[in-house]
Amino acid sequence: SAVISQKPSRDICQRGTSLTIQCQVDSQVTMMFWYRQQPGQSLTLIATANQGSEATYESGFVIDKFPISRPNLTFSTLTVSNMSPEDSSIYLCSVERSFGGYTFGSGTRLTVV
Amino acid sequence: KQEVTQIPAALSVPEGENLVLNCSFTDSAIYNLQWFRQDPGKGLTSLLLIQSSQREQTSGRLNASLDKSSGRSTLYIAASQPGDSATYLCAVGSRGRRALTFGSGTRLQVQP
Numbered sequence: 001s002a003v004i005s006q007k008p009s010r011d012i013c014q015r016g017t018s019l020t021i022q023c024q025v026d027s028q029v030t031m032m033f034w035y036r037q038q039p040g041q042s043l044t045l046i047a048t049a050n051q052g053s054e055a056t057y058e059s060g061f062v063i064d065k066f067p068i069s070r071p072n073l074t075f076s077t078l079t080v081s082n083m084s085p086e087d088s089s090i091y092l093c094s095v096e097r098s099f100g101g102y103t104f105g106s107g108t109r110l111t112v113v
Numbered sequence: 114k115q116e117v118t119q120i121p122a123a124l125s126v127p128e129g130e131n132l133v134l135n136c137s138f139t140d141s142a143i144y145n146l147q148w149f150r151q152d153p154g155k156g157l158t159s160l161l162l163i164q165s166s167q168r169e170q171t172s173g174r175l176n177a178s179l180d181k182s183s184g185r186s187t188l189y190i191a192a193s194q195p196g197d198s199a200t201y202l203c204a205v206g207s208r209g210r211r212a213l214t215f216g217s218g219t220r221l222q223v224q225p
Contacts, residue, residue: 006156033212042202043157043215092156094213100145101162102204102213109154 006093006105013083013112020079021108023093028073033102034066037090046091049076083112115140115207119216126193127224134188134219136203141181147213148177148188149202157202161188193223 005024013019023032031050035043046066047055055068069077080087093105116139126132136146144165149157161170161177163186169178176189190197200220204213 031211042217043204043213045212045214048212090154090156096211100164100206101147101159102206103159104149104157107156 004093004095004103004105006108008108009106010109011111013110015084015112017083018079018081019083019110020077021091021093022077023075023105025074025095029095030073031096032070032076033094034068034076034078035092035094037092037107039088043092046078080110083110085112088112115143115205115210115214117203117205117214117216119201119203119219121219122217123220123222125222125224128193128195130193130223131189131191132193132221134190134201134203134221136186136188136216138184138186138205138214140207141184142208143181143205144208145206146177146179146186147204147206148175148186149204151200151202151218153200160201190221193221195223195225197221198223 003026007022033048034046036046037043045058046061047057049055049068049070051070051073065081067079088111091108094102096102118137120135147162148160150160151157163170163179174191179186200218202218203216
């Protein structure tokens with residue numbers, strides 16, 4: 001099953017700046033998913049990233065705020081742009097495993113001050 | 114649109130008790146259901162995966178069942194231990210949507 005390396009594991013950022021989160025998968029996968037988990041909440045899908053095409057964003061999330069790159073079948077990045085304290089969350093990437101089910105990265109805990 | 118609900122939102126039990134966590138979903142056209150565990154501030158650990166053709170899965174002290182027709186799943190934890198304290202998340206993979214839809218979780222505290 002796929003193993004995902006996600007980094008950074010945590011960061012404290014100033015408002016107005018941007019942070020790029022990276023996910024590296026140890027095998028080729030067609031789709032990667034990015035989720036946000038706000039404090040005390042469950043996970044909400046931000047977007048689905050396919051290699052070679054633009055990411056598909058869920059309602060309430062826009063490319064200008066959360067640009068995603070997917071340069072190859074093992075790597076993706078999510079950028080949180082022009083951050084505000086409301087962006088403080090855990091961000092997680094995920095892939096679907098070959099036999100079904102999903103694996104998640106260890107998460108990036110972002111605090112915006 | 115798939116919606117996933119988990120009951121109870123929080124649960125506190127003494128060590129050794131058997132307990133049941135509930136998950137319900139609105140659209141029965143699923144291809145799998147997955148239970149995860151999340152420790153505070155951490156990522157997700159997969160516990161059990163049930164394919165749509167299956168009725169249950171077991172791993173150690175954990176047993177998960179699936180009833181697609183009624184839109185329900187339960188996670189049974191036998192002989193609970195303090196180390197089981199965590200948030201348990203139910204997530205559904207629906208036909209036509211490759212990403213998971215998550216419930217809001219059950220926060221479990223097992224008292225020593």
